[in-house]
Amino acid sequence: MKTIALAVPDWPGHRAGQHSDVRLTALDGYQTERSYSIASAPEGDCLSVTVERLDDGEVSPYLVDELREGDELEFRGPIGGHFVWDNDFGGPLFLVAGGSGLVPLRSMLRHHRAIGSRLPVRVLCSARSLELLIYRDELMEMAARDLIDVSITLTREAPSSWRGYRGRIDPALLSTTGWAAKEEPLTYICADRICRDGSGRLGGLGPRRTTDPDRTLRRDRGVTTMRPLDGNAMAGVMHDLFGRDMTTMGYKCTSCGRTGVVAEMVVYMSGPGTVARCRDCDAVLLMLTERHGMYCIDAPGMPQTVLPPA
Template sequence: MAGTALRRRLGHRRLTARLVETRDETATARTLRFAVPGWPGHLAGQHADVRLTAEDGYTAQRSYSLSAPADGEFVELTVQLVPDGEVSPYLVRDIEVGDEVELLGPLGGWFVWRPEQPGPVLLIGGGSGIAPLRAMLRARSAASPPFRLLYSVRTPSDVYFAGELDSPDVTLLYTREAPDGVERTPHRIDAADLTAYGLPAAEEPTCYVCGPTSFVETVTGLLIDAAHDPARVRAERFGG
């Protein structure tokens, strides 16, 4: 019902998107900025489907989170390379400024943050799951409630949006290798991390968790074990 109401308000459409800018995030991930005439706007946390059509008519379609808040008729997607994928290799390695793709969106109405939403916000991302959370961070204003981001990554070279995350509201949790000066020993996120760096259940934050399926299942379980209200825990997962 929520998704239907949102689509009525914003209206998802199938549109032509022209690439205007690219930025490498890691050795295997890239942010793509598209000009999309007719784009109806979106909420932080929504996603869009990218459709590619080959010369012989074969089509492939994949869904990607919108990694920046609404900005007129411009849309940003951040794509992680899947070596045997049908869409991500083209988007990460081959597409060039001026090229066009077909975009369907905006999609999704559950995993979103609205500016009028009350209460603090706890964002927890794993790997490329940072993409929609980055849109939420950038959509907030000085009047927004407190935000806290925990970002789990393997090594410093795997951090997306590195230049934007130097903030007391952001904690990087390394699982394999940490930079010099970081006291936390690299390990997968655990209950102690949520206590040390997150927001307590008593503050009633809305929690957004995004990443691989196993990561999301672990983190949502930790949040519920820590007495967070399951109704305030929203999850977006991908992969196996």
């Protein structure tokens, strides 16, 4: 992991939880682009992103190993209006993260501190080991504040003196570390994998204002991945095609009638293209393919859409 501070000319400002796109161009003209959550608060002096190095990645090895002070990047953002937090949204807050999923939640925590919010916050984060927990020192400093409670679970290695939680995040741990349902918490989840109960549903969160449990925001990917993402994974290319942030575009699934926005779709990205499915019935909503620099979009499952403002 590496946190990179960026000076972005004419940056319009961002909201806590948004992400940005980084595009690299090779000498032969080949371009590749990846999206990264913004780690800094809107009030920060500079923009920062935290990059997880993937051995088979096209962008992250360069950002982690090769990028030097003064180098220039093609940078676009901010993007995404679904997974954001403002103080006006209220609370209490329950922030749940696994691994690099902590990045956008760190932006929320820093924003919470910068504006002097009095809303109580509980944080649950998992890591393979204490050494691999990103922002570890900062989390400990935040936990010393009266309004923020931090819980950590280690999934693989733990020191012999460890008195925290062990194992993956599951409904029981969510119930133990989160808020009671009567508190009506506002919950944000950014994790690759959370164990569910026997019904296949995620338990332990209460009935209201809970973000989709499978959302995996802005992880660097290789050329091919069949890991389910959310609709924010399509933000960059759709912005190129339509000239606006399309993650807030509304739709209605023709198979089950679910209504939602693009950011809520379940997305699978592979070499040939991208498939977006309905989160409720798994019907194909949208297919996006590229061939020889030209894009083809087919939307068999969402003929009714509501475009966001330009």
